[in-house]
Amino acid sequence: MDYERDSLASHTVPANLLALDEEGMGRLVQQFGWPRYRTGQIMRWLYQRRAKDINQMTDLGHAERTALASQATIPRVTGCTVFRSIDHTRKLVLTLSDGLTVETVLIPDENRLTLCVSTQVGCTLDCGFCLTGTMGLKRNLKPHEIMEQVLTAQDRLDPSERITNLVFMGMGEPLANMEALSEAIRRLTNKRWGLGWSPRRITVSTAGLAARLKDIAPLGVNLAISLNATTDDQRASLMPAVNGIASLRTLLAACRRYPLPPTRRLTFEYVLLAGVNDHADDARRLIKLVRGIACKINLIPFNEFPGNPFRRPSEGDISAFQTIVRQAGLDVFVRKSRGRDVLGACGQLGNLAPQYAEHVLTQIEPRC
Numbered sequence: 001m002d003y004e005r006d007s008l009a010s011h012t013v014p015a016n017l018l019a020l021d022e023e024g025m026g027r028l029v030q031q032f033g034w035p036r037y038r039t040g041q042i043m044r045w046l047y048q049r050r051a052k053d054i055n056q057m058t059d060l061g062h063a064e065r066t067a068l069a070s071q072a073t074i075p076r077v078t079g080c081t082v083f084r085s086i087d088h089t090r091k092l093v094l095t096l097s098d099g100l101t102v103e104t105v106l107i108p109d110e111n112r113l114t115l116c117v118s119t120q121v122g123c124t125l126d127c128g129f130c131l132t133g134t135m136g137l138k139r140n141l142k143p144h145e146i147m148e149q150v151l152t153a154q155d156r157l158d159p160s161e162r163i164t165n166l167v168f169m170g171m172g173e174p175l176a177n178m179e180a181l182s183e184a185i186r187r188l189t190n191k192r193w194g195l196g197w198s199p200r201r202i203t204v205s206t207a208g209l210a211a212r213l214k215d216i217a218p219l220g221v222n223l224a225i226s227l228n229a230t231t232d233d234q235r236a237s238l239m240p241a242v243n244g245i246a247s248l249r250t251l252l253a254a255c256r257r258y259p260l261p262p263t264r265r266l267t268f269e270y271v272l273l274a275g276v277n278d279h280a281d282d283a284r285r286l287i288k289l290v291r292g293i294a295c296k297i298n299l300i301p302f303n304e305f306p307g308n309p310f311r312r313p314s315e316g317d318i319s320a321f322q323t324i325v326r327q328a329g330l331d332v333f334v335r336k337s338r339g340r341d342v343l344g345a346c347g348q349l350g351n352l353a354p355q356y357a358e359h360v361l362t363q364i365e366p367r368c
């Protein structure tokens with residue numbers, strides 16, 4: 001894999017230990033002539049103990065640590081600004097090694113603490129209601145850059161806090177960066193040396209890259225599909241790029257074919273835009289579209305951001321929509337909007353046009 005070769009190819013730059021997958025780490029350990037169990041030991045230091053320095057790896061001998069440090073480093077993210085919302089949501093803005101920034105959001109809610117992670121800087125897609133979509137795609141994140149969001153968030157938790165759920169719903173389209181996504185999920189779920197999380201605590205959300213849904217199934221994580229519209233015309237106007245790749249019919253056919261284990265369900269997300277897709281007719285079409293699929297529906301009232309013309313429906317309109325869907329016997333929930341004051345809610349991640357940035361900056365409290 002490219003990200004692996006990158007860091008082992010040249011000895012002029014030290015290898016980034018976080019950039020190595022298990023196989024790459026195994027090769028490094030072999031190059032040193034060490035026993036194979038060193039691979040797991042080093043990986044445990046990186047992911048379970050979040051070591052920032054090779055010298056912390058005390059179950060390696062002094063000579064081994066010196067040898068490793070002569071060829072490798074753990075270049076964890078240096079720049080991190082935290083924006084705290086009045087509702088206690090925290091948005092972390094991380095600066096990557098090439099100066100680009102990526103955002104990750106910690107969302108506490110009763111006894112849950114959800115981490116919302118990004119997979120791309122910007123996004124491949126151009127959904128008209130999403131701030132990230134206005135940035136275009138800057139680049140895909142590498143597996144270690146996805147993991148660094150998790151490790152950095154963990155570093156900054158209060159002692160009593162523990163991340164309970166992880167959602168790939170930050171910046172970017174996860175299924176457009178499948179290889180890095182799968183590798184990050186392996187590191188999150190590996191019990192021997194990784195974080196050891198159950199894949200059931202992890203959700204991948206896609207705007208609808210239908211042909212790739214099947215690649216998510218073997219990972220055992222939950223799958224959410226951002227439907228957002230109930231006719232192709234409507235979807236093409238709201239989500240032109242993705243609807244051009246797969247029509248609603250193709251997308252729903254892929255959902256029906258998805259090999260769900262017996263007790264699991266798909267999630268359909270539906271952003272509610274006032275006067276656009278929140279009518280009773282939309283609700284009725286939504287019911288028909290998902291008929292026969294084991295699923296639940298999450299309604300996401302639109303989170304407004306400066307410069308975007310869409311509006312959030314009234315509470316009355318939101319609950320009227322929910323009632324119609326519920327009366328059809330479907331499980332339908334309204335997603336609470338969290339972190340809106342720090343632009344940390346769904347669809348609010350990314351760079352605002354400079355003329356709006358100052359307006360928003362008056363509402364935030366940066367902390368390092």
Ligand code: SAH
Nearest residue numbers: 130169173205206207226269302303346347
């Ligand atoms: N690209 C992936 C994941 C990122 S978006 C996807 O599309 O699923 C995560 C969720 O936020 C999606 O359901 C998306 O439709 C929704 N969303 C995007 N912009 C939004 C906004 N401004 N307000 C509310 N939800 C939004």
